[in-house]
Amino acid sequence: MHDIKLIRDTPEAFDRAIARRGVAPLSATLIELDRKRRAAQTEFDELQGKRNALSKEIGAAKAKKDEARAAELMAEVAALKERLGILEVEQKAHEEALTDALSRLPNLPADDVPNGLDEKSNVELRRTGAPKTYSFKPKEHFDLGEGLGYMDFAAGVKLAGARFTVVKSQLARLERALGQFMLDLHTTEFGYTEMQPPMLVNDATAFGTGQLPKFGDDLFATIDRAAVSHALKEFSESFVDNNKALLTSAAQPTLEIVKGITAESRRLLNDPRFRYWLIPTAEVPLTNLARDLIIDESELPWRFTALTACFRSEAGAAGRDTRGMIRQHQFNKVELVSIVSPDRSVEEHERMTEAAETVLKRLELPFRTMLLCAGDMGGAARKTYDLEVWLPGQDQYREISSCSNCGDWQARRMNARCRAPGEKQTRFVHTLNGSGLAVGRALIAVMENYQNEDGSISVPDVLKPYTNGLTKVEKVGK
């Protein structure tokens, strides 16, 4: 969400910045909406003030038993009423239109973010660790997984559908070890507090981080069917009662009643009260912990980490990465979230990226750090670093982490503020999030980088404390 005051003050700069994200100039439209909104509000406030003053006089007149004066004043107020009603509706309409327009715009890129509209313009900042050389041709993770019998794609399809996988046995253990290792690293060495947040969230939470209103189609949603049934039953009973006339007069009374109840049923299934979104990342619940708060700046930074399942519809990715478990509807991820005062987010962004990089360094996986260009960032971000891990089976670097500084863009949506000790003025916090890391992809990276010629996978040293003696993932039995 953007600050309309800032747009008002520097419209050209705003248009130039959103142009870098491929959005057409909008400041003129927004400013005009804002002008109408303020005009309505100013007049409304004035009339309301007049009404309040007159009402008070009525009270005084009545206390003095001066009914004639009271009646006179009441007539005066009545004259204001119509205009007041119109202005209220106008003000609300302009305000909603403005908020809606503002909440659909992506964040402005930071000054040091390169221009460009897609990943071709991303800038490689550094490479860490050199890809190993293999005396054999490295396999891709799905061949390794199926060869071991520990990655069952057919079972995933049977149980759920495409883009679901069942990971088994020693590989499942290895994935769990990866998650534990990451959480331990972030909590003990980087000061993050481990959390277990809800994986289903409401509309307000999904709006706060920017999934709604624009990107609802990328999410899975659930409905509380029992609650819907209950509401529908209550509706049906009163609906039939209220439409008894239909039963005797209409040509097709039953049809009319069925139509009414069907319409209500359809409405209830989309009622936000009964709908929960499956989180696409733990960023969503963790960041929203700050929603509607005024946090004392002495408490900041807040640093949270969580290992959760993440759910994504991958609607825009048809045909991409269909083999294997690179791109799944459900995957595990350790997420990092920081809530900081506005003057600290730049340094926190570097720190968070370092935490994510440390995971790959300790696992001794080669990777490169990318600075995303303006057009390739997510809507909430003002600046993003991607970590791309080397996959010898695929012979390329693949994204495994994305660390973003969102500035105050999410904070404005969430109304998340902070206040310096002794200060009166509140400021919007800055929010940051990063994967530390995507656990499913880390499993793939370990498999491909630590594979042996016989198809077994050596366990990285740093994971050995977590695997209960297992040092090599290999096929057991026949």
Added chain:
RNA sequence: GGACAGGUGGCCGAGUGGUUUAAGGCAGCGGUCUUGAAAACCGCCGUACCUUUACGGGUACCGUGAGUUCGAAUCUCACCCUGUCCGCCA
């Protein structure tokens, strides 16, 4: 799922149609007194928006939304949430 109670500023808490401009207290901040501290006393102490060069002025907000009224924290309706007890449950 059943029964009851409740939702007021950072916290506690009064307030059932008009001097409420939300009492009072706690916490916090400033001051007087004191060598210093405590106590006592005095003062300040919610958020957002509109307006003004500024000083200032105004409006909204008492869980949310609608309604009644000249006027709503207060009355009406719906919804949300919380607590307690009972039932069921991983």
